[in-house]
Amino acid sequence: MPSTAVRSEPAAALPAATVLNDVHSRLNRTRVDAVLRPSSVPAAIDAVRASARAGESLAVMGARHAMGGQQFLSGGRVLDLGALDRVTGFDDGRGLVTVEAGIRWPALLAWLAAHPGNTRGWTIRQKQTGADDFSLGGALASNIHGRGLAFAPFVDDVESLTLIDADGTLVQASRRVNPELFALVAGGYGLFGAVIGITLRLVPRTTLVREVRMTRATQLMADFDAAIASGCTYGDFQFTVDAASEDFLDLGILSCYRPTDGDPGHAHRRALDARDFSRLLSLAHTEPGRAFAEYAAFYLATDGQRYASDEQQAGVYLGDYHAPIDACLGHAGSEMITELYMPRARLADFLGAAADSLRRTRAQAIYGTVRLIERDGDSLLAWAREPWACVVFNLHVRHDVAGLAAAAHSFRALIDLALARGGSYYLTYHRWAQREQVEAAYPRFGAFLRAKRAFDPAGRWCSDWYRHHCRLFGEAPA
Template sequence: MIDSILCNDIHSRLNPVRVSQVHFPKSTAEVAALIRDAASRGLQVSICGGRHAMGGQQFGEATVLLDCSGLKSLGGIDRERGIVEVGAGLMWPELIHGLHATQEGHSMVWTIRQKQTGADDLTLGGALASNIHGRGLRMKPFINDIEAFTLVNAAGEVLRCSRQENEELFRLAIGGYGCFGVVTSVALRLTHRIKVERIVEVTTLDRAPAEMGTRIAGGALYGDFQFAIDECSPDFLHRGVLSTYRSVEGDREMEEVRTLGADQWKELIRLAHTDRTRAFETYAKHYLGTDGSLYWSDTHQLAVYLCDYHEDLDCCLGTSTGTEMITELYVPRHTLTTFMMAAAEDLRPRGVPVIYGTIRWIRRDDESFLAWAREDYVCVIFNLHVEHDLREPAIAAFRSLIDLALSLGGTYFLTYHRWARRDQVERAYPQFREFLAAKERHDPDGRFQ
């Protein structure tokens, strides 16, 4: 246990909160005991894992913080059903490599279906709490990958939640941001590990949706469209790198793949802050050079994330403190071009740099209570630069993007910034009042904050 410590998220550094204590439980029984102890002392509890969430949901002022990254169990694989029980604190590389190790010698290997992109040291519990998604082109959000989970509720009781048992909590807790208890383990649905081929082209937004539709119909499993980010260029939010991954024969020989190392990523990040056209051209050239390369369906989803990259960048550039904040907007697929054209027009004059952006395809979630994928959407991700001493321009940009998505029948992801207006929250999530009522019913003392 650590007493009174300042916590913050890893990426944006925009959520500094001082908690009263930090505990690092390693078992469900320990989590339950800590919650019962907090309840006996009238203390509130907050929950974190990889500490990447940027919406403020993982830390609460003066709370008892449970850092669940120590819940690292990995059970045996049900090879008939393709299900494995994993600790909620297990991170994606640990899970993938653990699955490989336990199946050594098997010709058919079970592995993950999807994970978040951009960073790897994210916990399974956090993925469940946010109901994440990856680059799957025909996949629903993470709830579809979950068979069941173990939850410790506000009374310190241990519950098993599934589609058959404690079904309401199953729907509420997945995408419920820790409001209903601490998830300590997850029964995860797996898929077969296969070889995939990357197909890459540089194209434009007016062609990308139709081309992606053709590739999906042709069997593409993963993919996205990473767009140009220079607001001074006519290519802004219009030209991009379209990449997809399709399954190939298992006996095809895999050659060493060209990858970007840490130093190359540092240079790309520097260019994204100083010469965004060159950043895109450099990235596009690299990706085009990997066209036709073969990957494994699980490890191709892993990424390089440079912790504290902005400290080195600010020192190099001699700039004031700043970081990036992410937003995800979801719009009906037929409105994508309209949305992107309007977003480009809105962002150009604001002076808020787009450091990274991509478009993904997502299937409808018909299970979680606070579903963000109410229909088959396209997901547009913006990573915007935020000056810590002058946040208002970025806040206005984020709110404007949400308004634009809402005007087209879309929504946005609650996981990231906390700057949405109340009317935006209620319009994007008309069931939000019911969600809060369910929170009060299951946690009347507001134990989880």
């Protein structure tokens, strides 16, 4: 790791009063004073020290996929770590790779595939599956998960990290070194320092065979359990989003992946490309029943196809797909994600209640899936407090006052349904939860805010997300 004594070029800055937004929902248009883009670790250290001397706060930004304002600071400065994207260490014997936090998943996977020293075929265990262009620093900050059937969240794959603290000093943290800081940074949304290095635990690359069937919510957990018992390591359930159908949030496609011998192979493999996804997404807004029928037919036809364990986690992401949909619908809009958690025994009950709630609030679901998660024993602000079922909704949101108010109402209603079943929700995707919902879902949120003040009393690290929650809890920001 570069020494803190090394001087380098100053961090490049975008012009003052830059306007930023999140990539997916585009509901966080934020005017910031400056965006600092250091091209090296020493330059990032210099940027933090300069901000400390000036008494300025910083938000840390990666790929801009969080939707709650975690990476933005209205009227403030943003530290964009996207240029810190190098692999800095690799241990073939132990299956460890050390990367700068701005690296994106495709770059890491390409490096591992091409590196001659990777003699054992090491690769990642999990990543987000809806897209690929996420930074690993952002993955740690929001403590993401993938479609693993028996995995804890991403922190479980992290061996150690290096961050720049409020004074511009490099600090190491792991489960053995600075464990309290490690627990705060994982899922801490950039509020405890700028993570610039992550050492990741890898797994051997394997070949998987996809097993696809149609099933229903009432049978889903039994099907998941049977898949796990048969050796499947990944899987998810994608349900129909046609609110006019009796099958709404009930009938769906269960796709599981079981290790098998041999190479993955690519010959005659069926796959959806960007044009296919664009057409299906457009159709989901106007003819959701037809969109699901076509999607289900495609997936059923892929039963038996083989994939590499890292390859099956890749996803096609359409960044600008909504413009033609807006023209068709006659209003500006986008999809906002929410993710709910509940005890697995309550999953079917939750989906039935969610179907009623979405119909009642007239919310339009565009896409939805169910996954599993194991308990997170590392993070202070853990969302996976139990081995839960995870339900993800992409809901269409109109970009006007009435549309935003309706979305907030729909999302709060879904959170209440999860909480009533002993569950929780994911903090990453919006700021619409009320204080009592935050407290019920995250009993340690007050401790999180107190730890923030203790570790960063000068308030060097800040964000609109943090300011919002301080207001919600009646506390002044650090």
